[in-house]
Amino acid sequence: MFQLTRRGALAAGLMLAATAGATAQETPVKGGILNMIAQPEPPMLMVGLNTQGPTLYVGGQIYQSLLTYGKDLQPLPSLAKSWAVSPDGLTYTFTLQDNVKWHDGKPFSADDVVFTADKFLRESHPRWRLIAATYVESITAPSPNQVVFKLKKPFSAFLYAFELSSFPVIPKHLYDGTDYRTNPANQTPIGTGPFKLKEWKRGSYIHLVRNEDYWKPGKPYLDELYFRIIPDAASRAVAFEKGTVDVLRGGDVEGFEVRRLVKLKDVESTTSGWEVYGPLVFMQLNQRKMPFSDKNVRKALMHAIDRDFIVKNIFFGLGKAATGPFASTTLYYTPEVTAYPFDMAKAKKLLADAGINPGDYSVKLMPLPYGAAWDRMAEYIKQQISQLGFKIDIQGVDAGGWSQKTSDFDFDMTFNFTYQYGEPALGVARHYLSSNVVKGTPYGNNQNYLNPKVDALLAEGASAVSKDVATKAYAEAQKILVDDVALNWLYEMQNVTINRQKVKNLVNTGIGLNQYMDEVWISK
Known part of the structure; x- marks a missing residue:
C-alpha cells in the first residue's frame, strides 16, 4: 500500500489518456440487450449474504x-x-x-x-x-x-x-x-445499482432491466441484461459461438475452448479486471480431527500433488502454481518460504515417520461445483492421495450445498478459491486468524488453523504505519503458515474475459465483470 501512490498515479494517467482516445473515436449508443452466463446458477442474488462468484456477477448490477x-x-x-x-x-x-x-x-x-x-x-x-x-x-x-x-x-x-x-x-x-x-x-x-431484477426463471435465466431512476444522469446505456443458465460447458461455448450470449467470463467454458474462441472473428479477450482479486485456489483440510490435525499429513499431501500438472493439464495453463498464502500479485508477497516440490517418496516417508497408517482413514473430498475442470481436479487429487494409502470418496454437491457444508465445518477436504483484495489484511488474514473460526461463511478460517504467533504477526502487519514494519511482519507470517501448511495451496488463477467486439467498455476497473455496467454499451 505504501508505494502505490506514485505508480498508481502514473497508471491512472495512462488509463485516462486511453479512455479519452476511445471516446473521441466512438460515442456510446443507448439501448440494447447484453446476454451473459451465470455459471453455476447462484443460490441467491443478495450479495450481503452470499459472496460466491455467480452471486457477485449478477448482484453487482443491483x-x-x-x-x-x-x-x-x-x-x-x-x-x-x-x-x-x-x-x-x-x-x-x-x-x-x-x-x-x-x-x-x-x-x-x-x-x-x-x-x-x-x-x-x-x-x-x-x-x-x-x-x-x-x-x-x-x-x-x-x-x-x-x-x-x-x-x-x-x-x-x-x-x-x-x-x-x-x-x-x-x-x-x-x-x-x-x-x-x-x-x-x-x-x-x-x-x-443501474439495473434491477425483472424476473428470475430458475434453471433458465435471470433478467435485469434498466433502472430509470439511476443516480447517474443518462446511465446506464443498456436497456436489459440477461444472465443465461446453461449447465453444460460445451453448450456454453456453442451459445457464444452462435451469438446467443455476448460475454464469457473466466470459468464459463473449458480452457481448451478459450484457446479456440478467442481466435473467432469479431471477438476480443482480456485477462485484466482481476487486479484487486488475485484469486488463489487451495485445498482446505479440516484440522479438527485426524488425520489432518497432524501437520505432517498436510505436508505429505503438499508433496503428493503436482501443482504444475494441475495448471498445465487441468486448467490449460491459465494460472501458475502457488507458493503459499499470498498471491504473487498481493502486496508483501514473499517467495522465501518452504518449498513443497512434487515428490511421492517424500510424502510417504513423512507419513511413515509420523506413525500414520493412511489405510486407517476414510476421507470425503467435496469439490467446488463450478464445472468439469473442478471435477477433473477432484479425480486427480483422489488418485494422488489414494497412492498414499488413504481411502477417498468424492462427495458431489451443488453450489448451495457446498456453501452450507463448508460454512458449517461439515467436510473433510474441499476446494476453495478466494480473493486477496490487494491487501493481506483483507483477503488473506481471514483464513488464518483464530478469531475468524466462525460458522456461517465458507470464506473464513474454516479449517480451524490456530496459531497465536501468526495472529500477532498478521495484526502487526495490518496496524503498521510503515512499509518496513508491515513487510517484516507479513514475511514472517508467511514462513510460519507455509511450514504449518495452514492450507494446501494449489495455484493462482488467471481468468480470461471473452466478448463480441460490439460490446464496448466492458472491463474498465480492477474488479472487472463484478463492476456495475452503467458504462457498457453495444455498437450498432
Missing part, C-alpha cells in the same frame, strides 16, 4: 458499495463521491452521492450506510465482522450525506475494505429489525 477500484488498485468513487482521511489515520469521512434512490423508490442516505456497517455486515460478513471488531470504534452519520468511521487504531488497508463483495450497501428500511437470512427481500433484491 447492489453498490461506497468505492470501487482501478486496475492500478487506486480507490474510485461509487456511492461515495469523495472521502478524506485524518492525518493520524483514525478518521475516515465519506461524502455520499446526491439524489440516490433504492429500486423501490425510497431515498438512500447515510443511515443506510451506518446500518450496513454497524449492524448488517457485523452479523453476516466475515471480513467486515473482523475489521469492525478489531479496528472500528464508531460509525456515525453527522448529516444525511456524510458517514464518519472512527478507528481504535490505524488500519492501513481500511480504504480497500469497500469493494462490492466486502461492503455491499443494504437498504435499512427493508432489513433493520429482521432476520437477515430469512428476509423475503433476499428473493427480490433491492439495491441502488
Whole structure:
C-alpha cells in the first residue's frame, strides 16, 4: 500500500489518456440487450449474504458499495463521491452521492450506510465482522450525506475494505429489525445499482432491466441484461459461438475452448479486471480431527500433488502454481518460504515417520461445483492421495450445498478459491486468524488453523504505519503458515474475459465483470 501512490498515479494517467482516445473515436449508443452466463446458477442474488462468484456477477448490477477500484488498485468513487482521511489515520469521512434512490423508490442516505456497517455486515460478513471488531470504534452519520468511521487504531488497508463483495450497501428500511437470512427481500433484491431484477426463471435465466431512476444522469446505456443458465460447458461455448450470449467470463467454458474462441472473428479477450482479486485456489483440510490435525499429513499431501500438472493439464495453463498464502500479485508477497516440490517418496516417508497408517482413514473430498475442470481436479487429487494409502470418496454437491457444508465445518477436504483484495489484511488474514473460526461463511478460517504467533504477526502487519514494519511482519507470517501448511495451496488463477467486439467498455476497473455496467454499451 505504501508505494502505490506514485505508480498508481502514473497508471491512472495512462488509463485516462486511453479512455479519452476511445471516446473521441466512438460515442456510446443507448439501448440494447447484453446476454451473459451465470455459471453455476447462484443460490441467491443478495450479495450481503452470499459472496460466491455467480452471486457477485449478477448482484453487482443491483447492489453498490461506497468505492470501487482501478486496475492500478487506486480507490474510485461509487456511492461515495469523495472521502478524506485524518492525518493520524483514525478518521475516515465519506461524502455520499446526491439524489440516490433504492429500486423501490425510497431515498438512500447515510443511515443506510451506518446500518450496513454497524449492524448488517457485523452479523453476516466475515471480513467486515473482523475489521469492525478489531479496528472500528464508531460509525456515525453527522448529516444525511456524510458517514464518519472512527478507528481504535490505524488500519492501513481500511480504504480497500469497500469493494462490492466486502461492503455491499443494504437498504435499512427493508432489513433493520429482521432476520437477515430469512428476509423475503433476499428473493427480490433491492439495491441502488443501474439495473434491477425483472424476473428470475430458475434453471433458465435471470433478467435485469434498466433502472430509470439511476443516480447517474443518462446511465446506464443498456436497456436489459440477461444472465443465461446453461449447465453444460460445451453448450456454453456453442451459445457464444452462435451469438446467443455476448460475454464469457473466466470459468464459463473449458480452457481448451478459450484457446479456440478467442481466435473467432469479431471477438476480443482480456485477462485484466482481476487486479484487486488475485484469486488463489487451495485445498482446505479440516484440522479438527485426524488425520489432518497432524501437520505432517498436510505436508505429505503438499508433496503428493503436482501443482504444475494441475495448471498445465487441468486448467490449460491459465494460472501458475502457488507458493503459499499470498498471491504473487498481493502486496508483501514473499517467495522465501518452504518449498513443497512434487515428490511421492517424500510424502510417504513423512507419513511413515509420523506413525500414520493412511489405510486407517476414510476421507470425503467435496469439490467446488463450478464445472468439469473442478471435477477433473477432484479425480486427480483422489488418485494422488489414494497412492498414499488413504481411502477417498468424492462427495458431489451443488453450489448451495457446498456453501452450507463448508460454512458449517461439515467436510473433510474441499476446494476453495478466494480473493486477496490487494491487501493481506483483507483477503488473506481471514483464513488464518483464530478469531475468524466462525460458522456461517465458507470464506473464513474454516479449517480451524490456530496459531497465536501468526495472529500477532498478521495484526502487526495490518496496524503498521510503515512499509518496513508491515513487510517484516507479513514475511514472517508467511514462513510460519507455509511450514504449518495452514492450507494446501494449489495455484493462482488467471481468468480470461471473452466478448463480441460490439460490446464496448466492458472491463474498465480492477474488479472487472463484478463492476456495475452503467458504462457498457453495444455498437450498432
